[in-house]
Amino acid sequence: MSNKKGVYIHIPFCQTICSYCDFCKVFYNERWVKNYLIRLKEEIDDIYMNEEIDTIYIGGGTPSALRVKYLEQLFLIIKMFNTTNLKEFTFECNINDISKELLEILKRNGVNRLSIGIQSFNSEKLKYMGREHTFDMAREKINLCRKIGFSNINIDFIYGFSCEDVKIMKKDLKKILKLKPDHISTYSLIVEDNTLLQINNYKRADDELDAEMYEEICHILKKKNFNHYEISNFALKGKESKHNLRYWKNQEYYGFGLSASGYIDKIRYTNTLSLTKYLNGNFSSKKEILSMRDIMDNHVMLGLRLINGINMEEFYKIFNVKIDDVYPIKPLLKNNDLILKKGNIFINPDKLYIMNEILLKMI
Numbered sequence: 001m002s003n004k005k006g007v008y009i010h011i012p013f014c015q016t017i018c019s020y021c022d023f024c025k026v027f028y029n030e031r032w033v034k035n036y037l038i039r040l041k042e043e044i045d046d047i048y049m050n051e052e053i054d055t056i057y058i059g060g061g062t063p064s065a066l067r068v069k070y071l072e073q074l075f076l077i078i079k080m081f082n083t084t085n086l087k088e089f090t091f092e093c094n095i096n097d098i099s100k101e102l103l104e105i106l107k108r109n110g111v112n113r114l115s116i117g118i119q120s121f122n123s124e125k126l127k128y129m130g131r132e133h134t135f136d137m138a139r140e141k142i143n144l145c146r147k148i149g150f151s152n153i154n155i156d157f158i159y160g161f162s163c164e165d166v167k168i169m170k171k172d173l174k175k176i177l178k179l180k181p182d183h184i185s186t187y188s189l190i191v192e193d194n195t196l197l198q199i200n201n202y203k204r205a206d207d208e209l210d211a212e213m214y215e216e217i218c219h220i221l222k223k224k225n226f227n228h229y230e231i232s233n234f235a236l237k238g239k240e241s242k243h244n245l246r247y248w249k250n251q252e253y254y255g256f257g258l259s260a261s262g263y264i265d266k267i268r269y270t271n272t273l274s275l276t277k278y279l280n281g282n283f284s285s286k287k288e289i290l291s292m293r294d295i296m297d298n299h300v301m302l303g304l305r306l307i308n309g310i311n312m313e314e315f316y317k318i319f320n321v322k323i324d325d326v327y328p329i330k331p332l333l334k335n336n337d338l339i340l341k342k343g344n345i346f347i348n349p350d351k352l353y354i355m356n357e358i359l360l361k362m363i
């Protein structure tokens, strides 16, 4: 197995807070940003062992919310990594933040993939989300990204609002497709605890409608030549996210910044969710040394999120045991929950919607 690693860096600042979001984030605050970047550098200095890094993902929060001066500082910090063989460098942007100046900085610093939060163009959905943008504005900004040389663009899309039916969802997705993204991450709305949606007792679309919308999304994107490679992710040929594939293939990565998690040397760790603690230099919150069985379970649970599933030979090479000697593969194949094809075990595409139930039966 390759000993190259990935890096995730969390930037927890947002200019506005969306009604549905329970990611670890705070309102943008100049003083906090300044101190955060000082601590981030310290954390990387403490932990990073100079291994080769082949994927970097800057996520949030909203990394694109940083002012130019802080973006330049962030990229100076990133120079600490050994990136001679860097394959993919993703930067998350909020569509409202995109400007020529931002894109030029990203380009100059080696970013080669943008992940853009658009979520929807439906005015009612946007109202519930607490987000504001128009299709014309988004089109102009995506054109600018292309002009400046970004040829790998992901767009995030959320569906499952109670004001939404299949027809509305299809119209919304069609507009996203008009922007010609290379990759689409689709998210079925979750009403998370302690979000504004939950406080307002918001009811999402029911499960049956949700399943119908998911099926329709898969159908539409397949027709548009998107490869459905992970339960919620679709990519044009060759544009699958290399960094996210690292997670699903249970490969190693560092996580730096508030709330970030990482998986290095059989240890899974999560950083503190408290900005105060982080700014005081207390980075780590949870560390778990994994047993071989834990690693195997993770390999199976994450691998089955992939549409191509798990390669049996690869599993044997990693763990020196056959996958069907450890997990109840045979009964699950028999009742068509799983499918075995060309040495790969994967979830029956007609049952992706009940993936969690199947995983429970597996583990």
Ligand SMILES: C[S@@+](CC[C@H](N)C(=O)[O-])C[C@H]1O[C@@H](n2cnc3c(N)ncnc32)[C@H](O)[C@@H]1O
Binding pocket: 020, 021, 022, 023, 059, 060, 061, 062, 092, 093, 094, 095, 116, 117, 118, 119, 156, 157, 158, 187, 188, 189, 190, 191, 192
């Ligand atoms: C960290 S945010 C991405 C970028 C940027 N902060 C933005 O919103 O423009 C990651 C993505 O997770 C999705 N997401 C967040 N909370 C969600 C929820 N409660 N239900 C469904 N999707 C959610 C959204 O699509 C969001 O773009």
Ligand code: SF4
Binding pocket: 013, 014, 016, 017, 018, 021, 022, 023, 025, 060, 061, 062, 094, 117
């Ligand atoms: S969805 Fe993105 S912009 Fe909205 S609050 Fe969450 S991280 Fe911030």
